[in-house]
Amino acid sequence: MGKRILLILGHPSANSLCAALAESYAQSALDAGHEVRQLRLGEMNFDPVLRQGYQQIQALEDDLSAAQSDILWAEHLTLVYPIWWGGIPALLKGFFDRVLLPGFAFKYRKGKAFPDKLLKGRTADLLVTMDTPPWYYRWVYRMPASHEVRKSTLAFCGIKPLRTLTFGPVLGSSAQQRQAWLLQAQAIVSR
Numbered sequence: 001m002g003k004r005i006l007l008i009l010g011h012p013s014a015n016s017l018c019a020a021l022a023e024s025y026a027q028s029a030l031d032a033g034h035e036v037r038q039l040r041l042g043e044m045n046f047d048p049v050l051r052q053g054y055q056q057i058q059a060l061e062d063d064l065s066a067a068q069s070d071i072l073w074a075e076h077l078t079l080v081y082p083i084w085w086g087g088i089p090a091l092l093k094g095f096f097d098r099v100l101l102p103g104f105a106f107k108y109r110k111g112k113a114f115p116d117k118l119l120k121g122r123t124a125d126l127l128v129t130m131d132t133p134p135w136y137y138r139w140v141y142r143m144p145a146s147h148e149v150r151k152s153t154l155a156f157c158g159i160k161p162l163r164t165l166t167f168g169p170v171l172g173s174s175a176q177q178r179q180a181w182l183l184q185a186q187a188i189v190s191r
Contacts, residue, residue, distance in 0.1 A: 002034035006074035010081030010092035011129075012042035017170055017178060021127050021185045022080040028186035037070050041091050048094020054102055067099050076123045077159060079149065082170075083130040083137065087145045096153055105157040117158025124159050126150070127185055130168040137166065163188060 007026050011018035022038070029036045044063040051058055060068070071077070081092050102108065106115040126149060130137055137143060150161040165188060167181045 002029075002032065004035045004073055004075045005029050005037070006070050006077045007036060007038045008077060008079045008092075008095075009038065009040045009042070010079060010089055010095070012089065012091050014040065014042065016082070017129050017167070017181070018080045018082055018127075020178075020182060021129070021167070022078075024182040025078060025080070025127065025185040025189060028189040032189050034189070037073070039067055039070060041095050044095075046095075046098060048091055048098065050094075050097040058098070060098070064095075064098055067095070068104055071099070071119065071122075074122060076125070077154075078125045078127065080127040081129075083128060083132065083145050083168075086141060088149060100153065100157055115156075117156070120158035122159045124154050124161050125188060126161065126164040127188070128164060128166050129170050130166060131171040132168060134166040134168050137168070163191070 007022055007029075009019060009022045013019065019040075022040075026036050026038060044067070046061040046064050047058075079092075081088055087093075100106075102115075103118075105119055107118055108115045126146065128146065132141070146164055146166075150164065154161050165184060167184070
C-alpha cells in the first residue's frame with residue numbers, strides 16, 4: 001500500500017531545476033502507487049510575513065489553510081528547494097512561519113522547557129539544489145540551512161527527517177548531470 005506524500009516546492013519559479021526535480025519525484029511516486037499532493041509555493045496566494053509574531057493571530061489565507069490540511073493528511077513530506085546565500089528561500093521560510101503555528105505544529109505546556117510535537121508520525125526528505133559544491137557546503141559552511149530545516153523546523157514539530165539529497169553545483173552543470181540528478185530524485189522514492 002502506498003504512502004500519502006506531500007511534495008512542497010519551495011522555489012518560486014516553475015521553470016527551475018527544483019521544479020524539474022519535484023516533477024520527476026512526483027511522477028516516480030505516483031508510478032510506485034503512492035498518493036501525491038503538491039504545494040507549489042510560488043503559485044500560492046499568501047503573505048509570507050508573520051506580521052506580529054505569535055503575539056497576535058494573523059488570519060490564514062485559504063491557500064495556507066489548505067496547506068495545513070495537506071500536512072495533516074500526509075504521512076511523508078518531500079521538500080524541494082534551493083540554497084540561496086547559505087539559507088532557504090524567503091518564500092519557504094515565510095511559509096514555515098505562517099503555517100507551522102503554535103497549536104498546529106507544536107504546543108508549549110507550562111513547566112516544560114520543550115513543546116509537544118504535534119506533527120509526530122510523519123517523515124520527510126529534502127531535495128536541495130545549490131551553486132556551491134555540496135562537499136564545500138557540508139565541510140566548510142557546515143550545512144546551516146539543512147540543519148535549520150531538519151532540526152530546528154521539522155524535528156521541532158515532530159516530523160522525522162530521513163534523507164537529504166544535495167544537487168550541485170548547478171551553475172555550469174551539464175544537461176547530462178542534470179538528467180542524472182532527475183534520476184536520483186526518482187530513485188529516492190523506492191528507498
